Amino acid sequence: MKRVISIDGPAASGKSSAAKRLAKQLGWGFVNSGEFYRSVTWAMLKSKVDVDIPAAVVEAAGQLSLDGEIVDGLSRVLVDGDVVPVDELSTAEVNDAVSKVARVFEVRDKVVGRLRALADAEPVVMEGRDIGSVVFPETRYKFYVDASEEVRQQRRAAQGLTDQISQRDKADSQRKSSPLKVPDGAVVIDSSEMNLEEVVAAIVERLAEAGFEA
Ligand code: CDP
Ligand code: CDP
Numbered sequence: 001m002k003r004v005i006s007i008d009g010p011a012a013s014g015k016s017s018a019a020k021r022l023a024k025q026l027g028w029g030f031v032n033s034g035e036f037y038r039s040v041t042w043a044m045l046k047s048k049v050d051v052d053i054p055a056a057v058v059e060a061a062g063q064l065s066l067d068g069e070i071v072d073g074l075s076r077v078l079v080d081g082d083v084v085p086v087d088e089l090s091t092a093e094v095n096d097a098v099s100k101v102a103r104v105f106e107v108r109d110k111v112v113g114r115l116r117a118l119a120d121a122e123p124v125v126m127e128g129r130d131i132g133s134v135v136f137p138e139t140r141y142k143f144y145v146d147a148s149e150e151v152r153q154q155r156r157a158a159q160g161l162t163d164q165i166s167q168r169d170k171a172d173s174q175r176k177s178s179p180l181k182v183p184d185g186a187v188v189i190d191s192s193e194m195n196l197e198e199v200v201a202a203i204v205e206r207l208a209e210a211g212f213e214a
Pocket of ligand 1: 010011012013016033035037098099100102103127128131168169172
């Protein structure tokens, strides 16, 4: 059986940092599903696909060769057989376009297939928007890490990144295909006044209460 801990939540809530730390602590793989949507977006922007036109995104998605792998405990994405450079995935251009690409069912279908396959190979902590609700609804261990919009905006700004997170959250929550929401059965952690260690400790505590064993 696949072994998965899902961590969903809005932009800059700290889910990726928490998931990465937890995975390392458990000796499990860490999968950043947002990097898959960002990589698809990056590839489409490079090929000058008009991401405002869903039909253009559908067509480009059909032609895209997308793969994922976990190396030394960390996921990475390959497009056309080459590893996508992570530093090109959090630019203002990708931030502005990613929700338009991620709302398209054909893109999600392709990414979800790759994400599910990653969990065949090893146990994973996977973070995103729909991991507990759609990708692995059967997992017993689901978390939703949140924080106030003000705190999340501060966190992203402190990273030195240009990112209209409220627009992205709105688009991600309102789309038809796998919208961002608290998955059924997920433990919600409001991290507005917690540092990373406290968030990870809270997750570990809830896992122990649920009888989790790594
Ligand atoms: O790090 P941050 O939370 O800002 O974003 P991310 O996790 O890298 O995700 C980037 C975008 O990909 C999100 O705004 C969503 O549009 C999309 N995404 C998604 O639709 N489903 C996921 N499981 C993960 C990301
Ligand atoms: O993956 P997501 O977009 O949800 O957030 P992240 O990239 O893990 O975290 C965004 C920034 O907030 C990082 O610089 C984290 O170190 C920081 N952070 C924080 O200051 N306090 C927390 N409790 C969690 C994250």
